[in-house]
Amino acid sequence: MPIQISAQYVKELRLKTGAGMMDCKKALQEAEGDIEKAMESLRQKGLASASKKASRRTAEGVIESYIHAGSKIGVMVEINCETDFVARRLEFQELARNVAMQIAACPNVEYVEKDNIPQAVIDKEKQIEAGKDDLANKPEAIRQQIVEGRIGKRLNELSLVNQAFIRNSDITIQDLINEKIALMGENIKIRRFARFVLGEGFERQVNNFAEEVGDMLKS
Template identity: 45%
Template sequence: MPVSTAEIQELRKKTGAGMMDSKKALVEAKGDLEKAVVILREKGLADLSKRAGREAKEGVVDAYIHANGKIGVLVEVNSETDFVAKNDKFKEFAHDLALHIAAADPKYVSIEDVPEDETKKEKELYKKQAKTEGKPENIVDKIAEGKLAKYYEQIVLLEQPFVKNPDQKIKDYLGSIAGSLGENIKISRFVRMQLGLGQE
């Protein structure tokens, strides 16, 4: 019995199982979604905790060289399956990231990647500035947190407004892509090189 792509996607969404396993289960269950879930669970292929704990091991490395050849970017974006890694929407996302990194020059992927001492140093600086400006003691921490969030927007990729759509942060773009593709998507790492930087 033939099964539709929509039915396969629905089963994958429900169970977290792979594409081919979902198709086989639906064929075996003669298109009955609930029976297919039971079949996958019996075979141990249904991960009912779904995407959250699943590792993103597939993916792409996208490269972008700016037209004048003075800036180059490599970015690694991972997905759970090669099926998604080959998807045009996924590839476009990876390329958009490379373009964004070339333009926005982030230093880290996520806030967790920022060294603790750097965060501490910046926060202390902002507190000191607020006190010097005569701000009331009870709001100094709040001011420092606000300035720290702005600092993260400059140096952390996921916190930056997307250059093609400044109303959307990169983390929101990532979330929308992951949601539409139905998989855990992860930006693993990137490198940005600029001609002449670091040379005396």
Template identity: 35%
Template sequence: MSVTAQQVKELRERTGAGMMECKSVLAEVGGDMDKAIELLRKKGLAKADKKAGRVAAEGTISIEIAADGRSGAMVEVNCETDFVAKNEDFRQFAKDVAQLAATQAVGTLDELLAQPLGAASVEEVRKTLVAKLGENISVRRFIRYARSEPGVIASYIHGGRIGVLVEVAGNAAGLAEFARDVAMHVAASKPEYVRAEDVPAERVAKEKEILAAQAADSGKPADIIEKMIGGRLNKMLAEISLLSQPFVKNPDLTVADLQKSVGDVRVERFARFEVGEGIEKAEAASFAEEVMAQVRGQ
């Protein structure tokens, strides 16, 4: 019996399972909707996808660096509670995904989720883990760095919740230690760009506009206002640029000073992930709302 698009659509709406899973089980049970729902539940897929709408703002950051230090990847894997974030199966899944991302040149999250992880895809392993642990789990984002020129990829993780990946070019004797120190600094100081000149022109113009509005009522002459704006703008750019920041382990030096002291090295780029950043945690519903949600099958 052929499975129609309408049947797949109905099964998806009733279970929340993925399109391919719905099509597969419908074909397996000859189009019987009730049996298809039961089979999805047995497979754990309906249960997994029912949780897909719940906020997953806890989790872990996992980083894997190749043995030669020339490539590496960082991933954020989310769950709902700190309890599951500490679960060994959950942490192993995050480690496996990071290792896969480090070794496979995939460009998008969808490509990463489709990669084989053992006998199944990353996405299939994720769904199985959701069913096992009873929480919404998601691979939220990843980044991969690789270089063929002299240099190193370094990392730093703080408490499993903040992770940094750094790419540094060069071949100086202290290259690895410098890269590690930069990663630690990024974790602590949260720069947004490597250099002040990397800040987009649109942002600079917007900041200048804001500063001009703030200075407009000062009553000072126009030339003084212009100097005030310039000084404040330079201060802002220094605060958000890695090389201009005071080095966290020695505030008497900027990161640029440290880079210069090491020799032939240059910070190319960095990425900083913090678990749950940008995810709004839903306010806890009242008991009555929770009961009604269960009655409605949500």
């Protein structure tokens, strides 16, 4: 017999994951009330759901914009789904807004995902890493291992979906998208984005936009 789960626990899990009420209740029952295990279960189901829907066509969606406080940085991002009905849902629009803010907070991000990074960029990064002084006296096999590790980290830094979500650092942007796929039952893709920084290309004082966005979220 399933254990009884309080409505407060269900609400708390829903706020943390964005999953539906019944999905949250079932996950908590299966995890015997352990909210961390329930969260992990929902994420795994979200990943499975995302995998099944990955090939489905996404022709609807929204273009979201975000202007940082002080109007010194702006972001536009296109996020696609399968139907206009889902595109109009508050959860989808909230996702788009969060992704736009994430882009503003991550100045190193240049691509939606690692598969979008050109091979020429990867080769250049490998060349830079392989030429660093701290590797000069290491055996070739160790050098290659270190370079590959550093390249993997660097590619993650360039990829939007690999970033830790600014509102919940326990999950990545891809985890967040997977949760929304599980919640709304449609394939969801970030198609493209653009970031505009006031005075970009001119010599100017560099502000830490990631910290500023973080401070805004705390207020």
